[in-house]
Amino acid sequence: SRKNGSATEHPLRCLGDGGKDREKVKMEKLIINFAPTGMIPTKAMTPYVPVSVSEIVEDVHAAWEAGITMVHLHARDPRTGQLTHQKDVYAQLIEGIRAFAPELIICVSLSGRNVSDVEKRAEPLDLEGRLKPDMGSLTLSSLNFNQQASINEPDTIQKLAQTMLQKGIRPELEAFDAGMINYAKYLQRKGLLFPPFYFNLILGNIACAQPNLLHLGVMINDLPEGSIWSAGAVGDSQLMMNSVAIAMGGGVRVGLEDNIWYDLQRTKLARNLDLIQRIHVLREVHGREWMTAAELRKILRLEAGL
Numbered sequence: 369s370r371k372n373g374s375a376t377e378h379p380l381r382c383l384g385d386g387g388k389d390r391e392k393v394k395m396e397k398l399i400i401n402f403a404p405t406g407m408i409p410t411k412a413m414t415p416y417v418p419v420s421v422s423e424i425v426e427d428v429h430a431a432w433e434a435g436i437t438m439v440h441l442h443a444r445d446p447r448t449g450q451l452t453h454q455k456d457v458y459a460q461l462i463e464g465i466r467a468f469a470p471e472l473i474i475c476v477s478l479s480g481r482n483v484s485d486v487e488k489r490a491e492p493l494d495l496e497g498r499l500k501p502d503m504g505s506l507t508l509s510s511l512n513f514n515q516q517a518s519i520n521e522p523d524t525i526q527k528l529a530q531t532m533l534q535k536g537i538r539p540e541l542e543a544f545d546a547g548m549i550n551y552a553k554y555l556q557r558k559g560l561l562f563p564p565f566y567f568n569l570i571l572g573n574i575a576c577a578q579p580n581l582l583h584l585g586v587m588i589n590d591l592p593e594g595s596i597w598s599a600g601a602v603g604d605s606q607l608m609m610n611s612v613a614i615a616m617g618g619g620v621r622v623g624l625e626d627n628i629w630y631d632l633q634r635t636k637l638a639r640n641l642d643l644i645q646r647i648h649v650l651r652e653v654h655g656r657e658w659m660t661a662a663e664l665r666k667i668l669r670l671e672a673g674l
Contacts, residue, residue, distance in 0.1 A: 399619025563594025
């Protein structure tokens with residue numbers, strides 16, 4: 369908890385005995401997981417990508433007012449605009465966001481895409497009190513992107529999971545294929561993960577699961593009991609996978625981190641707010657309400673917002 373970092377006393381370690389935790393969690397309301405910036409989009413690619421602390425906070429503010437459940441944050445180095453794990457930059461982001469949205473669930477990126485050192489990657493997890501993140505991303509294996517690898521060695525994954533467990537920070541489990549879901553089950557057997565689990569299923573990467581119904585269905589079917597999930601995809605496939613997830617009762621991951629275009633013909637660059645507003649149009653068509661951050665906090669057994 370924020371007051372007591374003891375892993376033996378934190379509720380994340382005490383889950384798994386109740387009947388609800390041994391079933392897949394049924395979601396009627398839509399989780400909207402907002403990924404505003406990532407590490408790839410640059411101002412040269414699109415003027416709409418938020419890079420500075422103030423730009424990211426402003427985009428989160430607009431998304432919060434439109435309706436989101438959680439935010440998946442990447443911090444950028446203020447000098448270079450490149451991805452950074454510096455906790456001081458994350459502290460500025462979290463402080464700025466919690467000023468207007470204390471309930472919003474904040475997940476910090478622990479990505480291995482440009483940093484392999486586990487201590488550097490874990491730095492945002494050292495934040496405490498009001499600045500402590502609710503969740504940290506945990507990619508469940510190494511993978512190749514088009515021009516770059518994301519290195520996640522077994523020891524690194526387990527150390528990050530152990531650190532989050534000790535600090536009472538819930539992992540946001542990132543799965544790019546079914547094998548990563550199997551590795552999550554392995555971590556559960558080792559006592560490093562406890563339900564309820566939150567998974568981001570990210571499809572369309574060239575070396576991983578592809579954005580089609582068969583690949584997504586296999587991944588959903590393989591989720592451990594006590595799981596809730598959101599689906600997203602890279603590039604042009606984001607809209608399709610978001611649409612399928614809404615229709616199937618899952619959540620969505622959406623934002624400029626994964627896709628900078630509004631249309632499939634790539635004639636219009638998207639703003640983050642454009643993408644969030646389109647999700648709300650789709651959920652209304654399917655008769656689904658969006659899940660508030662407070663409601664997801666209750667499901668994931670996170671502390672109330674500060």
